[in-house]
Amino acid sequence: MSPAPPARRLRLGLPRRVFSQVLMMQLAIAAGVVVLATGLFLAPLSHQLDDQAMRRALAIAQTTAAQPRIAQDVTTTPPTAEGPVQQEAERIRLATGAEYIVVMDRRGIRWSHTEPKQIGRKVSTDPSRALAGEEVMEIDSGTLGRSARGKVPLRDGRGDIVGAVSVGIAYDSVRARLIHAIPGLLAYEGGALAVGALAAWFIARRVQRQTRDLAFSDISGLLAEREAMLHGIREGVVALDRTGRVRLLNDEAQRLLGLGDEAVGRSPDEALGEGRTADVLAGRVAGTDLLTVRGRRVLVANRMPTDDGGAVATLRDRTELEQLGRELDSTRGLIDALRAQDHEHANRMHTVLGLLELEMYDDAVEFVGEVVGDHRATSEQVTEKIQDPLLAALLVGKATVAAERGVALWISDRTRLPDRLVDPQGLVTVAGNLVDNALDAVAGSPHARVEVELRAEGRTAVLRVRDTGPGIPVEQRELVFTEGWSTKEPPAHRKRGIGLSLVRRLAERQGGSATVGEAAGGGAEFTVVLPEALAGPDLEPALTMPSAPQSATEEES
Template structure:
């Protein structure tokens, strides 16, 4: 025997009224667009900040490598934590606020480092490109953590590569700049979302007035009932828009007038040709229960204007009534 749980599943249900549904959907769309736009903005901003940090690191490395005394000291002295290369590199590092400036020789041995104990040891990353005379920009991870790096070759007075200069800028500082920009971006996104929500509310209010606050299900039911009524009645119904073009025909109208779907979107003159029936449908003849002839049929027509500038015309077949009357007289 199964035990019934007192906990019922909660179902997410949309509001029933069209006003609430349209407002909810438009706010959701506005929120989605704001989040998407923020994401699309953050992605290139992150790349831009990385590029800026790498170019700054490369510029510091180039400035350091242009000092001829550093190359001369690398060629003529030994690596020393108190040596001239270390002192000059640290002076530039403090002045530029770089994370590190590492000068190394062709054997990958460090001649300068923010941590003096690292001097005399081999570097942890491959400097082959810089030692081959190439400039390098990258985001990498070394002994000091993740950083934006710039590497350049170190030339002596005879333009021979005697080593390389590697400069790093802490990647955390780049991410910090990105994170600091996020509140401002969210502020702009929130403002855009608020404007979108206000516009959605105004549009929803207009839709509410025009639909008389009906639900979508009510509108679909009304449309189904209208279709059933139009095609079920024995009177011909012709609806025209404000431009005088036919926009609706029921089955009886097609039968009495002898036209089909090709008449939709055309004026009565184009669909029926010249004649009294056309004049009645176009509104050039006024009155009630107007008699008109279409082919072998005598029709009774009435035309009523609608609030949107169009009109609805109804047609009844008097031919069948007259035949019934004559048969009754004969009987």
């Protein structure tokens, strides 16, 4: 019986989804702003209403004190409920809506009041400042409760102070105005909160789409994993934004390109200078496994566009497997040369044996000398013109193969190639395939000849292979570089048609070209141009691995 799964514990706190977290935070911010705005609005509003009430009370008091009959009646009539002062004060109070209007003499005795029984009594608050000639505004408590008050001195016709006028406006009316303003304020706040909530929802949805609904903890984990991966892999990674500027370089890319963090934010042309490497990174050269040279290094670059309009380029150093590649190429060349020399060597040995048995010793010595001399002459001629040991060994071996097939393999007098090749294996593959095709084309024809020309033009290597074969018709000169195309008849066709395709692919990877035309005197002339195939005179040639994995089938034309 399987154990029951453990019960899930409820998660407390913020939800994991980015959408929910962002929405809650936005709503909290909007609500906080609304509450803060309400407080900031209500605090000065209360003070403004108080000030307005006090100024209104003061204005009513000034208007009342300006009545000349009131000052005269205060000095000539007694304080009674039916007196002229009480009647005039009540008229003004009713007309202005004040809570009370109190007229007093210099002793502080009331001559008017909303409650007639208070007339003739002393006022409950201190009138000294008004009786001293000051105009007073204040919030104070009296017999009628808390009110906003205005007090002014009462002067007679000569300007002498004969009393004072105190006007009050009920403080409850001020509070009522404040409370009356709150519903409207809350309506505005509710509208602002609703707009904020809607904006927060749209922002949260946008963030959700851009983050693919990942939790913040997941995004943080992915970022940490990305940093570890980028700086841990042994391939250079260069990320470019939609404007073509570098936004990320991992450690390996900095090492391969010889750049630092200062390259971030700059275009490839600004960071690297003009050249094929910058063209590949910028996307001006399309293709996969593009070869480019940076200093002494030969790099293989691949560029992939991203959804945001940018791109990511990866760089691999081809020098890392050079030692194994050199050993493999040397072994292949040696095996081909030995296989080609096997029959010829056996025939020569049989000839020497026959001469010795016939006791033609002088002829035997002469024959051996001719054979050895021809071999030395061929090797010395090749190595004198081609200083790269791999290419020289290839052509020496091909010369032996050609001789066995009855073909003369010539090295052009214009051939001059220094030992500064950046990618010698690539050129070995190209030259080997072209020579093999030429030997196949002229095999069996009279006076068969294949001529190889290799020369350096600055840092560019130019290879030409001419033959005396039937040539290639104009309409088929592009088809010959198509994989699977061949002039051979079945059943050999299924193993043919790869060599020339491989030649063009290798040339284009290095930014060069492969073309075919008509040789002088008939036949075909293949021309391969490889820019930046040679290192500068002050640099050592880079160590590189073979240009492409080659099987026996790929080496056939």
